[in-house]
């Protein structure tokens with residue numbers, strides 16, 4: 001198989017931890033241009049072979065818009081920097097916009113982190129290569145190669161995309177509003193079944209009492225649903241900085257446990273399977289629609305179907321039977 005050539009200069013910048021090189025590499029991943037795609041693939045292939053990748057945790061922070069994800073990441077990020085980490089943040093946030101590659105701190109609400117020694121980057125929410133997930137994984141792999149750890153991934157959502165975030169990260173932290181309840185009734189049960197750490201945010205000022213009640217309610221619900229292995233429910237205030245060190249301890253303890261049990265590596269393997277499958281479907285779709293692609297090659301079958309000489313299912317089957325391998329569909 002022909003491997004695209006590695007951009008040595010860019011790669012050197014990445015492994016040296018240069019944020020501009022990393023940002024340029026991520027832009028290549030996001031680009032729709034075929035030549036950019038090839039360069040991106042070479043970088044991602046090289047980065048995938050880095051031993052750092054296996055030890056760099058990817059942590060997802062998810063929850064409804066406005067719950068305080070970005071503010072928590074900003075505060076948690078400060079805590080991590082002080083503890084000697086160099087976190088990267090990928091924000092898959094439809095409301096955040098990038099301007100000429102630079103991040104507007106107030107728009108992602110991570111002003112302190114964006115100024116510090118971290119790497120902060122909004123990520124497109126959709127794209128041509130199997131959705132936001134593929135980009136985000138590529139970006140996360142490059143961040144790890146550049147020595148940033150952990151990689152924090154912010155995604156918006158309650159209920160719809162928990163499986164998607166599950167395919168991206170090693171650990172899912174779900175944020176809840178004080179008083180959360182109604183939206184949780186509408187949440188898929190799956191969310192509470194899969195979440196690794198639950199956080200009641202904004203536990204400060206007049207909201208503190210409500211936040212404590214919410215914590216107790218969810219802790220009870222989780223025990224019912226998941227028994228003694230139920231995840232803990234943390235109370236944090238990103239604004240006041242309370243509960244942040246404790247939250248990080250809970251996260252680290254869970255990660256350690258999974259590394260030891262092998263669950264960590266297993267989950268990464270499952271994620272690569274999902275990525276492979278999604279990537280294959282996306283690549284096949286491109287191969288069908290590209291100029292000179294499969295659809296053009298089988299235009300006569302498409303026309304036969306259009307004019308009723310063949311039924312559509314027959315035409316599709318005729319294409320598949322014409323391939324050098326015979327998929328059973």
Ligand SMILES: Nc1nc2c(ncn2[C@@H]2O[C@H](COP(=O)(O)OP(=O)(O)O)[C@@H](O)[C@H]2O)c(=O)[nH]1
Nearest residue numbers: 064065066067068069070071109202237238239
């Ligand atoms: N009282 C309080 N407000 C907060 C806290 N964290 C965030 N907020 C506010 O909640 C709003 C949404 O925060 P943001 O981090 O952008 O939420 P996101 O949409 O989940 O990323 C902002 O107005 C924040 O100032 C907190 O710990 N306490």
Ligand SMILES: [Mg+2]
Nearest residue numbers: 069070093108
């Ligand atoms: Mg946000």
